[in-house]
Amino acid sequence: MTDAVDNLPDNVAELRAMVRYRDLLIEKLKHQLAGLRRHRFGSSSEALDQLEMTLEEVEIAAAAEPVGPSSADLALAKGQPKRRPLPDHLPRNELMLSPGEACSRCGGRLKTLDEDVTEELEYVPGRFVVNRVVRPRMACACCEAVHQAPLPSRPIERGRPGPGLLAHVLVSKYADHLPLYRQSAIYGREGVDLERSTLSDWVGRSTALLEPLADAIGRHVLRAKAIFADDTPVSMLSPGSGKTKTARLWAYVRDERPWVGSAPPAAWYRFSIDRRAARPLDHLGSFEGWMHADGYAGFEDLYRTGRVREVACMAHIRRKFFDVHAAQGSAIAAEALQRIAALYAVEQEARGQPPDRRAAIRRANAAALFDDLGTWLKAQLPKISGKSPLAAAIRYALARLPRLRAYLENGILEIDNNTAERAIRGVAVGRKNWLFAGSEGGGKAAAIAYTLIETAKLNGIDPQAWLTDVIGRIADHKITRLDELLPWTYAQHG
Incomplete structure (x- = not known):
């Protein structure tokens, strides 16, 4: 978590005013963006690009600050459309998680009642895939106790991006200098609909998750x-x-x-x-x-x-x-x-x-x-x-x-x-594309991303491969063993 929360006012009215201002700013930017999209020629085209990046940074800043529910939760609360199903044309990798054959309570044989399927959009170099995690719900034939394997930890709770996709978005933005609205357009050409606001949320949450690792790099320096x-x-x-x-x-x-x-x-x-x-x-x-x-x-x-x-x-x-x-x-x-x-x-x-x-x-x-x-x-x-x-x-x-x-x-x-x-x-080149930070929280998110990516590059490590590994493990990793996830340790055992 970023320490931006330490600077928040204690007064509830002030907090509400800050959130209201942020929401109004986002709505204002979306309104301006919609108008500019109708006039994509000449100087208005440049203004459109700048507005896209303005909105992007504001949303990243909002996602990076650990206050209140997620943007996905807020969207559902406001009655906005639910997220779309993952495209059928993408290949599926299926992982079956079974609770076993015998009841842990009485030792009786388990029989299948139903199953839960969780789909995760993942990115491997050059293509998207969908990981299907299938978890049968099974009942004991003797005592009727219901068993099901737990869902593995996810990088973003209740989110659908896999570690490789999150790493790809971070590296594309902060190493390859691709603003999120451009990434969204690229993914759209591959038949995957990922809105910029969704990607912004992922960037903010990913950097918050990875902040302890950036702090460990700082202590090393x-x-x-x-x-x-x-x-x-x-x-x-x-x-x-x-x-x-x-x-x-x-x-x-x-x-x-x-x-x-x-x-x-x-x-x-x-x-x-x-x-x-x-x-x-x-x-x-x-x-x-x-x-x-x-x-x-x-x-x-x-x-x-x-x-x-x-x-x-x-x-x-x-x-x-x-x-x-x-x-x-x-x-x-x-x-x-x-x-x-x-x-x-x-x-x-x-x-x-x-x-x-x-x-x-x-x-x-x-x-x-x-x-x-x-x-x-x-x-x-x-x-x-x-x-x-x-x-x-x-x-x-x-x-x-x-x-x-x-x-x-x-x-x-x-x-x-x-x-x-x-x-x-790299920052000087990147800021020509992302222009500015949406807030202090957004700036700290960028600092975390640069710390991880540039340190990996200094050690001759592919930052996307390393971040994919780290994002997939860090949620369950003991904080006392954080050094095991540093890029030079990855290089020794990768």
Whole structure:
């Protein structure tokens, strides 16, 4: 469960007002959507896509928040049509669950009275199938006691999606950047009618189910000696205004592969409604060690604790000189890029070596280059206009280089923060398709999904195969043995 429920008001009237606002917003969006569907040309077509995604995120946010009955229950309560039967053309896999041959009460022989059939829509790579779970109801010939095998646990209580289908929807949305309304259209071409609102409900409920696993990945990241941190803006609907505000999605990454560390790589994502310094301070409350990051001033509170030591990023320094050179063809910027390239050449030799060897290579081949870069930049500054973009790039570099020097002596550190930037890249691509979060709860659902999917990818695991396995097991899995479901454990036993 997400912790959004902790932020809900205690006043019943306020709660009712929140639910009423959400329902009115959904109805308003549906009304606008119906109108735009009648005019699918030109700019209205683009507006239709945006409205589809707006409604999608609002519904995911509603499903992710553990308050009140499910959307399916509400639909039945309102007298809306019941869900349609699963298409007849799909292949059926039948599983027979029998209570046995003998009565557990008296030992008498059982005879069949009737049977219950539960159909589950499942997705295996490339096709849909229907799993039919048949459970005969049997009576004892001696004492007439009725026996029936229990229905296996389902990922979504009273829902019909199988683990593979839920995994496919999550991966399609957050790894392949397919909004749910597009997925709905794709499934429709296969003769399977799954409305966007249904898929939204599944996403919200699946991420709530998987949240303990994302938390376990977060604890693994925070046990590292060094992490990489970055954040990216995400628009979020502002309740009551009909507008959006800028929220943030943070990525914290542990990756010891460059120095042959034994811990598996992992990426942990967190959502916040703003970029205040209190956010990373809260996220990293238990972390002690080095943190690779950009020059965001909000991290200063972390560094002042003494628990977290900063490692600046050469890639950010390089980027500023690259931009100046691309715009102006500056000879000074070109030489700065060449000097930085020489430092990266040393990293090619150090990559894949143990920490002590990496530190020795850097001391021998990079330390002098690093010092010369700083000395040379200081000498260039008086030669140019202090208000020029080049002067700004030099001042930035001179401010950041002292905070990067630690990498020269410590083999577990990197020259840049590109590891975190790569973790953010998928979010940057995805938000072009899903645009924004419907609420704080919806943003947290996205953070959970990204944590699971990106960590699987870092470990060379197919996220859909792993999530299919996990979603099928996690409901009955002991919380004390949650580490058994982590992607690197799956890789060992899969």
